[in-house]
Amino acid sequence: MGGSKTTGNRTRRTHALGACKTCRRRHAKCDQRRPKCQMCRASGVACEGFADDIRWVAARKQASPSRTSRDGKPRDVDRDRDRQGPRRVLYTEQSRLSMSDSLSAELVSGSIDASLAEIDVRARDSDRAAEGSIVVGPFAVLDLSSTSHGDAVAEVDEAGEKEVVSPSRMSGPLVESSSGVSPSLSQESIAYMNDLLQWSDLFSLDLQMPDSLMSTAFDIGDALVLEPGAQAAMNGGAMGMTDPVLDADGELNEMHPTAIPQIPSNPHIESVNVLADAHFLLRHFQDHVISRMSAIPLEQKSPWKILNLPSAVVTFSDLTFLGSQNISHARLANLYCLLACSALHLSVNPTTNTSETREHWQPIAEHAYNLAKNHMQTSLRHETQPKAAKYKDQLMAICALTEFAIISGQQQDARCYMVDAERLLRLRGLSKRRISQKARLLHHVYTWLRIVGESTYTLHDYTPSEHFMDALKCSFRCQNTTVHSTTTTGHSTRLDDFLRLARCPSDSDLNIHEPKSQDVGLHDIHLQDSRSYPDTLYHQIYGIPEAWLSLVSQTTRLANVMETFRVARRTPQVRKASIEAWDALHRRSARLENMVCALTSRKVESTASPRGSEVCAKAHEYLLQALNAALVIFFYRRIRDVHPLILEGHVDKVVSSLSRFDAALTGAGQTGPGTAWPLFIAGCEATTLERRWEILKLLEKGEARCGFAGFGMARDVMKEVWKQQDEHITSSCGESVPTWLDVTKRRQIWPILA
Secondary structure, eight states: OOOOOETTEEEEEEEETTTTHHHHHHHOOOOOOSSSOOOHHHTTOOOOOOSHHHHHHHOOOOOOOEETTTTTTOHHHHHHHHSSSSSOOOOOOHHHHHHHHHHHHTTTTHHHHHHHHHHHHHOOOOOOOTSSSSSTTTTOEEEOSTTTSSSOEEEOOTSOOOOEOOOHHOHHHOOOOOTTSSSGGGGGGGGOSSOOOOOHHOOOOOGGOOOOHHTTTOOOOOOOSSSGGGHHHHTTTTTTBBBOBTTTTTOOOOBBOOOOOOOOOHHHHHTGGGGGGGGHHHHHIIIIIHHHHHOOOOOSSSSSIIIIIHHEEEEHHHHTSSSSSOOHHHHHHHHHHHHHHHHHHHHHHHTTTHHHHHHHHHHHHHHHHHHHHHHHHHHHSSSSTTTTSOOOHHHHHHHHHHHHOOOOHHHHHHHHHHHHHHHHIIIIITTTTOOHHHHHHHHHHHHHHHHHHHHTOOOOOOSSHHHHHHHHHHHOOOOOOOTBBTTSOBBOSOOOOOOOOOOOOOGGGGGGTOOOOOOHHHHTTTTTOOBBBBOHHHHHSSSOHHHHHHHHHHHHHHHHHHHHHHHHTTTTTHHHHHHHHHHHHHHHHHHHHHHHHHHHHSSSOOOTTSSOOOOHHHHHHHHHHHHHHHHHHHHHIIOOOOOOGGGGHHHHHHHHEEEEEEEEEHHHTTTOOOOSSHHHHHHTTSHHHHHHHHHHHHHHHHHHHHHHHHHHHHHHHHHHHHHHHHHHHHHTTTOOOOOOOHHHHHHHHOOOOO
């Protein structure tokens, strides 16, 4: 800004901003050379240095009378220091927060790339209407209007100068279109969510999470164990997360680290170089594994392709040729887990499985999984605090580990990961003031894995807990007392074991015709509330309506509560209240039965994208028919415990729908195996050889496409159920017919079919 300015016959020198303190005091032109300017050196004076251009707002300190003014009076040094420099505070802290909230409210729904693309499209569209939305941003600072169309209006301001005003400035900023939101920022489809940086990554950082939530004591409820020696691991989850534990009196005990189930050390496996084949494994995961982990091929991007895979690619580049030192353990866990899933598929895929491939890929899968588990353990122990690791990185890594445990048949690890995922979700996810779309996407993945997994989990300890006895005394009605495990936000921090019912007035949680509020929809992670939620993503991620998954969740929960009630009914103190409580459970089961049957009788319409092929749409419709029929079988098996002969019609519907679904996929050249859940639920009720043969044939087809452990476990359980049912019919005993519930309990196994 230096230079000279002519005024008449006299030349006046302008002052340069950023001059040193000596030149400022001497009113001399400074050349701003650092550390000492040339003007001070030429004049032979000491250069006092330069003032900071950026000033930090600090608390006012007490005046220090170490210097005196010209009249001999003490001078406030701090006050003089605050007056130095050209910077001034223009906005208060409250104003800056308000501006940030306003900006984030406009941009948080989409990605930065989508916003820039929208700006580019609007700038190039010469045929847009004059009254269209041509201002982006809440402050109207990005004006894309032009004066070439003759729409600008010249106005005269108070100083008498003309100012060109665009139509958008005359009518105010038009941020939203007639449809409500801009298409590029729409939240209705995950197709708009790309793999790049999102506005929510900038505005939804959990840096202001209350410290009280970080020290919240989580009540894990009843024991979630599979084996007698797993109690310690389950109290802290699979990762050995150090967590406060409540004693019998509800007081907070000291922190106790817990052990995790480790893979036995193998020197041969530990010497494997996992990253040597990382390029091939990541590409194989994208091209083959993702499609086989999906229930049905959809036009939408899979969450694995939106979140996990891009994060793994960036982590791999940082780890290798970029040489970054700031890689969180959560990101490393996600990378190694994806490599483990890809190597596992190569080792068990029947189409490429040979002795050589198994010997090559199986050690890589085991070692990569071991590395992922260790990094996840370290992340949950040391990176759960804000700024240590992103919440999305931790949750996507746990979901990946859960998926690996499911497809590899490690039921103990899968159970532990689900508990850890819920703990992390309640600790860091639901406590956010704003839940980003990427976080919601991960919440949907967790909900699918948890609910479908819980539907076939029968290894609970059904001994009534203290919370269950309290609910039993009031017949599962709503109480006015506040539960001690509820935070200041009103959401429960107690981990859910699917052994209790939400106590709402008049069973309003089962009113399926009312929409959920935004707050309820975001925090109902286990879908206890059957009401519809407009912003759900389940039909886009998994191709199913949220109502179906919600009814599976409520049927599982009600069945567990009724089983616990049968155990509690044997105690003397419960016998008096058993009639009223049983009547309340019966009313809930009747309402739930009506909703299940209503969903099944409703005409099934595919929710696939209209851009997709007609064959894929038909395949989607057939799968929904099979899922609805299997839901009816699931309800009458878990709640009513009917004879298998009563369910034969629904079994035939599942078999025929899945056969048409498989034929449609084959005709379209798709490789998705579908979900084994309806096959297992219907297959365990098949009583004739023809039905059993058809179910086994479909199950073997799905297993041949992916080779995952869930198909084999489902086949083993079904064969055992058929054997026991045939023996029961031959003996003509008066006991109830054996079911898959009895087989899984006796053999202590968990068929995970998510």
